Amino acid sequence: MGGRREHLAALASASLAPLLWAIAFLPLMVSGIAHIPEVLTDPAIMSALLFSLEQALLASIIAIGIGIPLGYVNATFDYPGRRLVEVITLAPFTMPTVSVALAFLLIVRSGLLPPGLLAISLANAYFNFGFCASLVSSSLLSVGKRLEEAAEVMGGSRWMVWRRVVIPLAIRGVSYGFALTFTLSFTSFAVPLLLGGPGSRTLEVEIYSLYKVFLDEGRASAAAILQLLVTMALTFLLTARGVKTRSLEVRRRKSAGPSVALLPYALALLSSYPMAYLVFRSLYNPFTGEFNPWVYLRLLSPSYDPALGVSPLRPLLNSVYYAVMTSLIVLTLSSILLLSRRAVRLASSLSILPLGTSSITLALGLLLLSYRVGISGWVAIILSHFLIAFPFSLKVLESGVSGLSPHLMDAAETLGLSRLDTIFRVVLPAAMPAVLSSAFYALAISLSETSASTLLSTPETMTLTVAALRYSGARRFQLASAASVIVMGLTWLFLWVKGRIESGLRWMRE
C-alpha cells in the first residue's frame, strides 16, 4: 500500500531477520565444515541424534494419543467446566521450558517417574498435548455442523459422513499437531538437559556440552550443522502440508453431563499437577520441612550469590531488560513492515525456516560471531531473543492486519494527506492493536527463552531462566522453583495482556 521508498524500507526490514540468521550461521560453517566427517562417525553424537529422534517420536505419539480423544470430547460435548478444562490443558503450552523441565525434574526426584527417555518424552508431551487437542478440536469445529448436515442430506450414512468428511478434516489438525510436537521436542533443550542422564543425551545437549564443557568449537559447530540439516529436513517433511486452523464455532456441541468428560477432567487434574507442584516446591523445603514464602524476597536481593556468581536481582533485571529491548525491536520492525502489505507477507514466508531451527544452534552461531567481530554478550542475547521471537510475532501481526483494507493509504491520499502523515495518522493507528499484540508476544517469548540464553550468558548477562537452571544445578531447588515461577507468572501476564489486546482487535477483522 505504499510508494517506492516505503516499499524499500519495508522490504529491508522483512529481510533483516533472515539476513541475521544467515550471518549467524556463517561462523558455524567456517569452524564446523571440516569436522563434519568426524562428527558423522562419532558414536556419541550419532547416538545423541538417534536419542533425539526417539524421544521426539515418543513425545509426539503420547501428545497426539492424548490430544485426539481430548479434542474430540471438547469439540463434541458441552459439559460442565469445559472452558476451564481447555484453559488448564492449554496452559503447559504457554509455560516457559525451564518451568516444565524443573517441574518434571522435581517429580522425578520425588520418585513418581524414572529419569531418562520416559521422563523426557512425557515432559515434551506435557508441553504440547493441550495444543494438539485444541488443533484437533478446532479442525473438528471448523468442519461445522453444516458440512456434516450437507453430507447427511445428500444421503450419506453416519459412518460415511465420518469417514469422508469429519475424519479427513480432523486429520489436518492431527498431522499438524504431530509435526509441531515432533519439531519442538526434537529441538527442546532444557528438558533433556535436566532430565537426561548419561546415555540419554539429545543432540542439543551434546552440542551444548561439546562447546561449554569440552571447549571443542569445531566439533560443536559440526554437530550444530548436522542438527540444522536434520531439523530443516524434518520441518520440510512434517510441515510441507501445514494447515491454517480456524476456530469457527459453527459446530453445535451437545450438552452433556459430567460423565462424558471423565477423561478431560482427569487430564486437567494431571496437567495442573506439575504447575502446582512447582509452586508448592517454591514455598516448601521437604528436607528441612520448612514452609518459607520469603524465598521470593531472596530473589530480589542485591547481594552476591556464589551459586550464580552474581546477585540474584541481576538476572531478574537482565530478563526484563532483554524482554523490553526485544519487544522494542519487534515493535519498530513491525511498524516499518506495515508500510507494505507485500513486505508483511514476504517476511512471514521468509521466517518459516527459522521456526524449525534450534535455539542452541542459533546461539552457538551468534556466540562464535560475537567472538569474531566483538559483539558484547548482552547484544548477542538480545539478537537471539529477537530472532527467536520475531517469526511468532510476525504471525500475530499478519493475522492482526489481515482484516485491514489494503486501500487505507490510498484513501487517505485521495483525501489530501501527505505520505508521511498518512503513515502516522492512518496506517500505524489502524494497525496499532496488532503491532502491540505482537510486541507483547515478543515480550513473553523473550522472557521465557532458556536455551539460547544458557549458551550465551555469563553471570553478568544471565537471565532469570538461566538462574533457575543454575540454582537447580546447585541443588537449591526451592530458589530454582521460585525463579521459574516468577518467569511463568510474568510470561502468563504478558500473554494475558496480548489476549486482551486481541479481543479488542476484533474490530479490525470485520
Add this chain to the structure above:
Amino acid sequence: MAEIRVINVRKRFKGTKALDGVNLTAPDGMITAVLGPSGSGKTTLLRVIAGLETPDGGRVYFDGKDVTDTSASERGVGMVFQDLALFPHMTVLENVSFGLEARGLSEREAESRAREVLEMLRLEGLEHRYPHQLSGGQQQRVAIARALAPDPKILLLDEPFGSLDAKLREELLWEMRRLKEESGFTAIHVTHDQSEAMAIADRLAVMNEGKIVREGSVEEVVSDPQTVFVASFLGANVVELVEVSPGIYGADRLMVRYEEGLGKLRIGFYPEDVRLGEGLLVVVEAVSKWRSGYRVKVRSEFSEGEMEVWLPKVPGRKFEIEVRRWFPLSDTPPQILP
C-alpha cells in the same frame, strides 16, 4: 466545473497490458459509467485518474490542465473504494472530517461541514459510532460522505455497491443521482454490472482488454452497441442472418434490409424488444416467471446458442416472435449506410 480527459493512457503490470491506449472524456457535471468485465482494466483506469497509479504513457487532464504528474493528495478528487477502506480506528465523524482537516480546515470548521454532509446522507445520530458498529449500507454512506465532504469537483467510484443487496443498491444509486444534482460534481463510476451502470450514468464507456471499445451517451450506446462484445455485455441477443437475396438478409420470416453484400449479417436485439407475431420461429428451452410476464430461453436454427426474450405469455413449445428493434453488429463497428 471539471471535465476529465484521458489521452492514450497505457499501463503494464509485470508484462500484462492493463491499459492499452485508453482515451476517455468524462464531460463536466455528468456521471460516466465505465463498464466492463473483471480484468478489463477499469479499476486501473480509475486509479490512474485518481493519481494512485502512474501511467507508463499518456496524459490525464482535469479541465484542460495536465495533472498526470500531480500526486493523488493534490488532485482534489473524492474516491469511494470497492472495500470502502473506512479508517477502522476513527469514528464516523472523524472519518468524514479527516479529508477536511487534511486540506487545512480547523477542527471546528471540519466538524460542522462533516455534520452537514452526514445529514445530506441521512447519517445523523451515527457520528460517534465506529465503522464496525454500522450496517453495510451505513458503511457505504459513510464512505460516500467521506469522499464528498471536501466538496470535490471529481468523484471516483470503484464498484462501491457490489456487496449490497438489490434494494439497498437501488436506493444508493438514486441517492448518488440526487447528490450529483445538488453538488454538481463530475463522476466516474466503475462497475461490471450493466443495470447499475444504466441506472446511475449519463454516459457509458465500455472497456475490454485494456481498451475502451464503445463510448457515448447511455441512449447511444444502448441503441447502437456496434460490436458483438458490447451488445452481449449489455444483455442483447446476437443472431446471425444469411443473405437470401441481394441486400435482404433473413432467417425464417425475419427479414432485414442491409445495403452491403456481406454474405452474412449479425444483428442484436434486447430481450424486451420482441413480441409474439410473425417472424422468427423459435423453440422453447426454458421458461421462468418474471414480474408480469415470462423470461423465455429460446433457440432458433439461426442463432448461435440460446437467446433470451421477455414475453407476456408463452403460447407453446414452438412459436414465432417478431423483433421490433434490432441493430447490426460486427466484430469491428460496421459502416451503416443511411
